[in-house]
Amino acid sequence: MRSQLTRHVYRQLLAGRGFLQPCPPALLPGRCRCLSTTTLTTSPSPSPLTCAAPRPLQLVVRHPSRRTFFGVFKKPPRQLKEPDLEPGYDVLLKFGSMEHEGARLPAPGTLLVGLRRHIEFKKKSQKPLTPTQASLAASLTRHLVDTAPEGDEAGSLTLADLRLALEVATDPPKGSTEDHLELAELLYGEIRRRTQSLPDSADLCEHVEPAQESPADSSIHSDFSLYLTALAQYEAPVKAAELLSEHCAKLRGDKARYKEAKSLWPIVLQGLANEGLEEELLQTLEKATEAGVEFKPIVHEIMTTFFAERDRVQETKQWFKKPIFSKVSPTPETYAELVGFAVRNNEQQWIRPIFEGLISSDVPKATWDVILQWAVLAMDKGVEDIRQLINVMSTKRYSGNAKRRPAPDSTTIDLLIQAAIEKNDSYLAERFLSLGSELGIPQESSTYLLQMDYRLGAKDFGGADVIYQKLKTGEIQCWNNEHFPILNKYIRALCTEAEPDLEQIMDVTSELEHRHAVLEPETVVDLCMVLMRCEQHYEVIDTLALHTASYSLEERGEVRNAFVQYCLDKKTSTARVWDAYSLLRQFFPEMEAAERVQLMEAFFNRKRPDMACHIFGHMRAQGNTALRPTEEVYVMCLEGLGRYPDAESLRMVHNMLKMDATVQMSTKLYNALMVAYAAGDDAPAALQFWSDITNSAEGPTYNSLAAVFWVCEQLPWSGDKTAREIWRKMQRMDLEVPPAVFWSYCGALAGQGFLEEVKRLIRDMETSVGYAPAAMTLGVTYNALREYDKKEEFEAWAKDEFPDVWASLARRGVQVTLNGPKFKIQRPIEA
Structure with missing residues (x-):
């Protein structure tokens, strides 16, 4: 068999790369000890400091390949989850960051596309803008409007973009509404500026005859209605009332448009009621009445509810009894508020004839549902009584069309279950659920969610899990994500257990994350606290990264405060506190x-x-x-x-x-x-x-004196000299000496070993500084002494001279240190 090694060696030699050792690079010509004086290849002349012989390559030893099973089945490194931002929100965040830093902003086209995508997503998903998103949207809109070239409709915000954004801005958020109000005012101001410049439009319907009304005029009225809604619900209802009053004054001669304007008064009244502005509410209602607004059911509901929510008994009764325009019945919402008012204020007997009269009247099905709630909440009726009322509702003769006869449905069962939940009676809720099955009413998704709610209230996690599994597998269909709140509540309930089921918690959390749901701040708090206790740091990081990026500053503050309190809890270990602080620093730079x-x-x-x-x-x-x-x-x-x-x-x-x-x-x-x-x-x-x-x-200052005497106590050999100089200067200036300064001076002398002088100072305290020695005076002096015999001498002297003071000092206890025994006293030396 031919030797592969020999063939490899010959190839190296033929190539001029033999096994000769290379010459030292600094060796001069003529002193080279290389054996080969000729080469097989042509090379340029060597330099004076370079050997003429070719420099051989080192032999490359080829190790045989080896396979091993170690590491084959090793898990890949953990990949952190990226935040699931809403479409276009990344552009808003980038714009806000670069604007804050004063950096060069992205191209206008990129910003415009990002803003449009975000607004369209909010409209389609029916999600409100968070305060942070509203603030960024306002800044970006202002930038695009200010930098838009004249006449370039394609490269700037269109009127349709502005109107869609205004519509989205009127959807109220959770938390602060200041940024939403700013955005609405900015959008409406730009819309108004553009519509006034249109040749076929009028300034809020001025100088336009009813027969000449155009689509542009209708859009202008819709713009004003949206803007008025924003003002009313974003803590500016007084301004909304003034604008509407001016608006109506302009339309006195236009009956059609004046009628449209009158329909906006309830929006303003509701805004004033929400803000609790009673005086302004009554004044605005008077203005609305003068403007021709009738006391319709919606106005009756606003006024009655305003006083009922505040448990103002007499005013609630007066406004409820006030006749409604055209003798129309109050709304079901008014009756529902009346039930809660009566239960809170023990006025069940007052509302009893009202609801008994409703039973014998021709009322719509929605009012019948409230009657059933009244029977449960105010009259404390059970399932059998409710069954009889349902029979009355179903068999009652109605005047006119027989199709108007109401029949119980899933909404009826839902409201009964809600009444049982309000009474904190899960057993009653379960019986109402069975009643719905007996009546042949199919369960809707809302019924299942209520069922899960009262089971969670009863700590029936097994029953709640049955509903959850049906939601997870799709057996229960929820089209508008209405199950997200109850699943958040499920996670929080699991987290509050003494021994949380971490596997189940993460399963529910993963299901929500899979559906691109943003967990509520309260859920994130409870979840992170459990994960921190279980040392699941990666899960905490994922949770914060996925959800807090979409929160408003108030919501982020809620999570941040929970982490701060976790760090301040003395029961939390130092290592966990540092981990929590690291997360705070990473995810909450606004701390x-x-x-x-x-x-x-x-x-x-x-x-x-x-x-x-x-x-x-x-x-x-x-x-x-x-x-x-x-x-x-x-x-x-x-x-x-x-x-x-x-x-x-x-x-x-x-x-x-x-x-x-x-x-x-x-x-x-x-x-x-x-x-x-x-x-x-x-x-x-x-x-x-x-x-x-x-x-x-x-x-x-006096703190300076106490501190410098403490320094003198520690100075070797020369501390007493500095302390005496400062003390003499204090005496010349006739300064008042606080106790902390006096005992610090005693400590300075004692630290240098001048025990007799310290005794004399303490003995003459009442004469020199005006007060007697206390425990701190003796304790600081004793602790400052370095020699054991002097400590014993001072102890014997203090027991004899000041026995009561020494006894109180001894009760504080003694600890052994490298410098001898010392009393356990806290010596306050502050700056």
């Missing part, structure tokens, strides 16, 4: 400075000054000046280092202070530095800050 300071103090209290100073460093690195540390925060951090010393952290904070041009040095800062360095056993460095204080225009 307020006060919250960061709270977390810093929490780590100091946990005796982790290194972690506390890391939080301080993160504040110092913030680009937002509102989040950067102030003089007060510097002082708090240095005082923390005074309680729990850490030399490396102190150097870091001091260097930050030196480089911070926004903070001016003051006596308080010098005091804090002196305390921190003294606590870190660097008394000489601490004493340098006393020189800075005495040379400053502000001068020392």
Whole structure:
């Protein structure tokens, strides 16, 4: 068999790449020891410092390939989930970020497409804009309007875009509505500007005859109606009332349009009622009446409900009894509000004849549903009584068309179940569900959701899971995501268990995430707290990344506050607190400075000054000046280092202070530095800050004196000299000496071994400073003494001179340290 190795060696030799060792590169010609003097290949002349012989390549040893099963079945690294942003929202976020940073904005076409996609998605999904989205949309709309070239309809927002955005902006959000109001005013202002410039339009229907009404005029009325709705429901109903009053005054001569304008008064009245503006509500109703608005059922509902919600008994009765225009009956919503009002205020007897009269009248099916609720809530009727009422409803003779006879349906059963849930009676709710089956009423998705609701209220997780599995498999069809709230409640209920079923929790959460649902803030809070306790950090990160990006600032604040409270909980381990803080820093950069300071103090209290100073460093690195540390925060951090010393952290904070041009040095800062360095056993460095204080225009404070005496206590050999000089100066100035300064001076002398002088000072306290020695005076002096025999001598003297004071000090206990026994006293040395 031919040797493959031999053939490989010959090929190397023929190529001039034999096994000769390369010459040293600095070897001069003529001194080369290479054996080969000729080459088989032509090469350029060698340089004076290069060997003429070819440099052989090293032999490449080919190792045989090996296969191993180790690592074949290893799981791939965990991939974090990306936030599921709504269409176009990424463009809004990018615009907001770049505008805030003053960076170059994306192309107008990109911004326009992003805004259109987002508004169209909101319209199609019937989801309201969050306050953050409304704020970004307002900023982007203003930018597009201001930068749009004249006459370029294709490359700018059209009138249809503005009207669609205004329609979306009138859908009220959860939380603050200030940004929605700003967006609505901006959109309506631009719509009004453009419609006034159209040749075939009029200014809000002015100078247009009824017969000449055009589609453009109808659109203008719709624009005004939407804008009025926005004002009424976004905390500006008074302004809406003024605009509507002016609008109606312009249309006095146009009956058709005046009639349309009159229909807008209930919108304003409802807005005033929602804001609780009673005086303005009554005045506006009077204006509306003068303008020809009849007291129709909707107005009757607004006024009766306003006083019923506030449990104003007499006013509720008066407004409910007020005759309605054309003797029409009140709305079912009014009767429903009346039931709740009567239960809260024990007025069941007052509403009883009202509902008994309804039973004998020709009322629509919606009112019959309220009658059944009244029987359950106010009259405390059971299933059999409700069955009889349903028979009365179904067999009652109705005048006119027999098709008007109401029949119970799934809505009837739903309302009965809701009444049972309101009474917190899950057994009654279950019986109403059985009643629906007996009557042959098929269960709708809403019935199943109510069933899951009352089972959760009864802690029947097995029964709730049965409904959930049907929702998961599609056996129960929910077309408009109406099951999202109850599934959020299901997750929260599972999280509140003493031993949460983590597998079931994650199953429900995954199902919602699969359907692109954004969890409610309360759900995210409970879920994250459970996952943190179970050490499921990746799941916490995924949950925050998926859901908090779509939250408003208020909703984000709710989650952030929960994490802050988790960190401040003393029962939480330090490692978990640091993990929670890391998540706060990553997902909530808007975390307020006060919250960061709270977390810093929490780590100091946990005796982790290194972690506390890391939080301080993160504040110092913030680009937002509102989040950067102030003089007060510097002082708090240095005082923390005074309680729990850490030399490396102190150097870091001091260097930050030196480089911070926004903070001016003051006596308080010098005091804090002196305390921190003294606590870190660097008394000489601490004493340098006393020189800075005495040379400053502000001068020392009593805290400065207490701190410098503490420094003198620690100074080797020379501390008493500095302390005596300061004390003599205080006596010459005839300064009042607070107890903290006096016992600090005693500690300074005791730390240098001058026991007799300290005894004399304490004995003459009442004469020199005006008060007797206390436990702190004796305790600080005893702790400052370094020698055992002097501690024993001072103890014997103090027991003899001040037995009661020493006894109170002894009750605090003694701890053994490297410097001998010391009393367990908290010595407050503040900046």
